[in-house]
Amino acid sequence: xxxxxxxxxxxxxxxxxxxxxxxxxxxxxxxxxxxxxxxxxxxxxxxxxxxxxxxxxxxxxxxxxxxxxxxxxxxxxxxxxxxxxxxxxxxxxxxxxxxxxxxxxxxxxxxxxxxxxxxxxxxxxxxxxxxxxxxxxxxxxxxxxxxxxxxxxxxxxxxxxxxxxxxxxxxxxxxxxxxxxxxxxxxxxxxxxxxxxxxxxxxxxxxxxxxxxxxxxxxxxxxxxxxxxxxxxxxxxxxxxxxxxxxxxxxxxxxxxxxxxxxxxxxxxxxxxxxxxxxxxxxxxxxxxxxxxxxxxxxxxxxxxxxxxxxxxxxxx
Numbered sequence: 001x002x003x004x005x006x007x008x009x010x011x012x013x014x015x016x017x018x019x020x021x022x023x024x025x026x027x028x029x030x031x032x033x034x035x036x037x038x039x040x041x042x043x044x045x046x047x048x049x050x051x052x053x054x055x056x057x058x059x060x061x062x063x064x065x066x067x068x069x070x071x072x073x074x075x076x077x078x079x080x081x082x083x084x085x086x087x088x089x090x091x092x093x094x095x096x097x098x099x100x101x102x103x104x105x106x107x108x109x110x111x112x113x114x115x116x117x118x119x120x121x122x123x124x125x126x127x128x129x130x131x132x133x134x135x136x137x138x139x140x141x142x143x144x145x146x147x148x149x150x151x152x153x154x155x156x157x158x159x160x161x162x163x164x165x166x167x168x169x170x171x172x173x174x175x176x177x178x179x180x181x182x183x184x185x186x187x188x189x190x191x192x193x194x195x196x197x198x199x200x201x202x203x204x205x206x207x208x209x210x211x212x213x214x215x216x217x218x219x220x221x222x223x224x225x226x227x228x229x230x231x232x233x234x235x236x237x238x239x240x241x242x243x244x245x246x247x248x249x250x251x252x253x254x255x256x257x258x259x260x261x262x263x264x265x266x267x268x269x270x271x272x273x274x275x276x277x278x279x280x281x282x283x284x285x286x287x288x289x290x291x292x293x294x295x296x297x298x299x300x301x302x303x304x305x306x307x308x309x310x311x312x313x314x315x316x317x
Contacts, residue, residue, distance in 0.1 A: 009060075012089040012121070014040070015098060021106040022128075023317075025244075025307060029103070029116055034315055037129050041086070041122045042096075044114040051117060063120040064088055086122035093119055110274045128240040128312040240312040243301070248287030260284050279304040 014033065022030040022039060031040045043059060045051075071085035091099075100115045125131070246262045257264065266278040281304060285297035301309040310317055 009064075009120070010087070010089045012091050012123075013095065014091060015095050021103055023307070023310065024107065024111060029107075031099075032126055032128070032315065034126075034129070037126045037132060039124050039126045041124065042116045043118060043120070045117045046113060047115050049117075056118065059118045060120050063122055067122055084125050086124050089121050089123055091119040091121055095119075108274075110272065126315065128238075128242075128315045130238050238314050240315075242310040242312070244308045245286050246283045246308065248283045250284070275306060277304065279306050279308070281306075281308060 014031070017033055018035050019040075020032045020034060022032040024030060024044070027044060029042045029044055031042065032038075033040065043063065049055075067086045067088050070083065074083055075085055096116055096119050100117075103116070104112065247260070250257070250260055254261065260282060262279075262281075262283050266275070269275045270278055280300035281297055282300070283297070285293040285300075288294060
């Protein structure tokens, strides 16, 4: 039976914004909003799939759980300086269908059997660009004063998406997770985990996170007020390296295979027309711990990057 306790999420409109196709994998497609310095992660689905209310609810549940897992597991493991939890938002179906049509010419042909169907998205900072406070910092406080320079301060409602990305000390109300059996079990497992030592994260573990219903539908998030010394402005080019190293070990059940999973999949992709030639890269080399093999893996990635290596300059591939 279709659940009736579907939580509200922030509504987002992106058709009138400047957006750019950033890339995609087998499961997700990524759009960049350069002016907002954020990316949108949209889940894909086969075009011949049947969409029901139950399927749509499960998709909403999946997106919320992704944000919840990132907040409660990934952030404590990796540290708030290295990962920001996403914001869950919803785009109207008519915008999603329009985006799907507009994106089709920009996407690889072998990806066309899947499209973006659901309106639920996750919003992340765009790590291909530096935060605005680093490239356009505010004025420093006058010398010989004890007043710290304000890099970002917001007591009102957000008017831009980049203002909605939570700072590392602002982790409340970023996602909504339906109270389903699976999510309650996930909550219990997280509560028992020893990795959550951060009091900021532990403060609200007694209940599943929900969207701040008092917030405006046009506002994705509110920053907490925070102060720090304004950084030196960065005026040079910004480079970003994105690497997807893939599985760097062989499972015991596959020890008798002649090659690792990644290398075997290369032959399948070649036969399907997904790639024009087999990659020279092998993840076992990169994770071998042997300097020679690791350098060989990096050079192979540069020669045949496929979808495993991307280098951005000022947000452009």
